[in-house]
Amino acid sequence: MATGRTHRPATRSRGIPEATVARLPLYLRALTALSERSVPTVSSEELAAAAGVNSAKLRKDFSYLGSYGTRGVGYDVEYLVYQISRELGLTQDWPVVIVGIGNLGAALANYGGFASRGFRVAALIDADPAMAGKPVAGIPVQHSDQLEKIIEDNGVSIGVIATPAGAAQPVCDRLVAAGITSILNFAPTVLSVPDGVDVRKVDLSIELQILAFHEQRKAGEGAAADAGAVPLAPKASRKGPDGDVPAVMPA
Amino acid sequence: MATGRTHRPATRSRGIPEATVARLPLYLRALTALSERSVPTVSSEELAAAAGVNSAKLRKDFSYLGSYGTRGVGYDVEYLVYQISRELGLTQDWPVVIVGIGNLGAALANYGGFASRGFRVAALIDADPAMAGKPVAGIPVQHSDQLEKIIEDNGVSIGVIATPAGAAQPVCDRLVAAGITSILNFAPTVLSVPDGVDVRKVDLSIELQILAFHEQRKAGEGAAADAGAVPLAPKASRKGPDGDVPAVMPA
């Protein structure tokens, strides 16, 4: 995901597998729900069901964090909430900036899931001067001239990019130059960043395309199920220059 | 990802690895950009760079689709665009419904990346009667009473859930009952669905939490780098009931 070399391929010490890290927020969510219902303990089986994974995976995941369970009993909910929160770094406050306050940027600014997990929207930044000063989610939008100053003044290390694709790389470069070391990218572009900067991307249309792939398979299931090469090209070459290649993208 | 058993674990025939499927949209995006610049051919090396992966992976991915390249030359851009589009099922039109027209739902309705890839927003649905009739992104919002009818009338098989967490499972159940077989879930809940229904989820706060995890590591890097157990708990048990466990979630 991250372009930069970061997640210690060497040093082999307390490395939690990436796949495990990606599931910790899931466990935390399930545990928080249990905590709110004042449930004191859970078994790996119950918690796994609530998080949508299987229990062996969950136990192995937790084993990377330490031995936090009690055999024959299960896990103490409050204690686990705390341990996972700490592991994820959520016991501290993370100021974030959102750059690009269009529909998506505004939705992100309004999104409650951030604040409730220790992420504080420190600033909203947009390139459109007409936006400047207008409050979104109660926070006044600032012009991108101020980008560097805002990041330094607030000690921001996480940036969210919600600009159009074309603006994403320049914005990214400025964020990195200003000291940002983690970026969540919603723009449909590959960002290049120096080593030491993490990038994660969320591409809404990619998810739909993956669903479409599987959906297509379902449709062609009753019919010609497994008759070798189903609708594939003539297998060998078909290297006709082009011209008859159907137009796919609606401009 | 999907809760239901779907992706043929047996039958071993033309199975494209899930990891490859997830990258096809990435390649497609890079190829589309090349196509727009009228670039006729690309090498695996160039295309890999544009898509942000390494070239060996890309070649292996393409090998699952067939032999679409020319040794010594590279890949024909237009031809590949077509092949990948077809493989993903994007040569057909996919009507989708978006349920939950809050900030996020509205942003999704306005998102250009859907329409440009064969996804057509067939309807916007919300439970709030006050929203009914109000146009969002040029499409009038319909009340959720109509949900089943809308799905049947439009032959919709893909649904997007952008409701609050509490409403997601009931909405999901209704979508499935009405014939939806693919769901993109933005609500922060685990959805349970019957076999044969695919669910993919996008959780905005999870991505930030993963970034925070790595960010935390970076901070503690210069200091006590690899001194065994860094800040971890007393290793053995610490099973005190609770009470002194720090509060983590700000209510």
Place this chain on the structure above:
DNA sequence: CTTTGTGAAGTCGTTCACAGCA
């Protein structure tokens, strides 16, 4: 007797490195 924690086995995915074709 219940449920965790974990070696060992199994599965999936990535990378290497080179044979084969244009």
Place this chain on the structure above:
DNA sequence: TGCTGTGAACGACTTCACAAAG
């Protein structure tokens, strides 16, 4: 000669299955 296509080696993640602990 240049670049694709792919077995084979490698590494990461998952699942199994059971010993150990409460």
